[in-house]
Amino acid sequence: MFVERVYVPEGLAPDGAQRGQWPFAVPCVAELLEHGLTFTQPVTFLVGDNGSGKSTLVEAIAESFKLDAYGGRLGRLYGRPDPTKTPLGEVLRAETTSAGARMLAGPRKRKKGFFLRAETAFNMTENLGGVPGYWEEDTSAMSHGEGFLTMFRSMFDAPGFYVMDEPEAALSFTACLQLVGLMHQLGQSGAQVVCATHSPVLAATPGADIIEVGGEGFRRVKWDELELVDHWRRYLADPRAYLRHLIAP
Template structure:
């Protein structure tokens, strides 16, 4: 593993907690207590607006990954101007391996940030660019393009951050990503992934942190609120849909 904890030093904590993102319970908890990483693969699972994407973006920035999505941030250009409010103050406690990687040359840093807002444009524009993937992903479906990116960029032991990578994936493609993330964890890599996919969260051996109004809490896959909702919906869709379709 490369990162053991994310936290905000007391000297950098905001004086006013009434502004975004500090009003989000999960962010407020990280500011107050930090969050530890104990497994090679960690999922932050929660609904829209729960703060999971805000957290993974800041974690990626803390490891000097490009805040816009991609590999290690460039030394020049606009990467430094796009830091998020939480990314400005969040700090990472690294393992010895993580410290060596961060202290080494930029080109030796093994890591990648798949950012939800820029993922589709990346798959269309970076195919064939040196250091990225060889396939022309602009000619593929979004799902095929995402899988090509995963296979090319998520290989070596490194620090990988993903924000809702399931957005373009089918059921079977999600299963392929589960296998890839499991293999990464077994190979010495570390993955931190924000998701609302019960399929991805089922990755064997992963640590699951449920994100919501309660803040952060570690749970087993079977106890996730997300899993419970999907089970009940698939068992009886009408029990949900009648509230949306009945006049």
């Protein structure tokens, strides 16, 4: 692993007025300010509904390891110069392992890290095929799902710190299963993955630490205790139980 914990140092913590504003008023961010967030497994999932703050967390976690919130690689050769950090990313700090410290201090070409966010990944697949340091395939000629999988296999190919925000956005069920296999393999190989997701398929990755994010902050849960899993089970068993509240007979 490369990062043991992320936290906001006391000297950088927002004051009373700032704490009442976004993003510091979001329950999961407020809890992070108080207690930090410790990583216990090579693969960690942040699972929560829209607006729960999980994307805010993963963006700042990426920035704490010198990955910018726009998305891209550590020690990049191409991309936005001098990117502006998110409000939480400005104050969040990472406690790294010795491997993480060596990674950050090492030569640019030996740095292995990547932040993938759904909003910017489409643009990457359209423009980075064939660019040195990325992937050789012409992903602009592929479907979004095929392009995403090509990106995953090319950029997540060695022990490093990999952060993902809803990578399932363009993936089918079978493609999600392939990503599960890749993330499990990464965890076994010495890499570290932090992923925000809505997917019960991805969250079922064997051995992963699952953190549910919601109105009470965040808590560690087992896969079958996730509210997300419960809703999918109920919906697939009887869609009408949900749809009758939305669609007139």
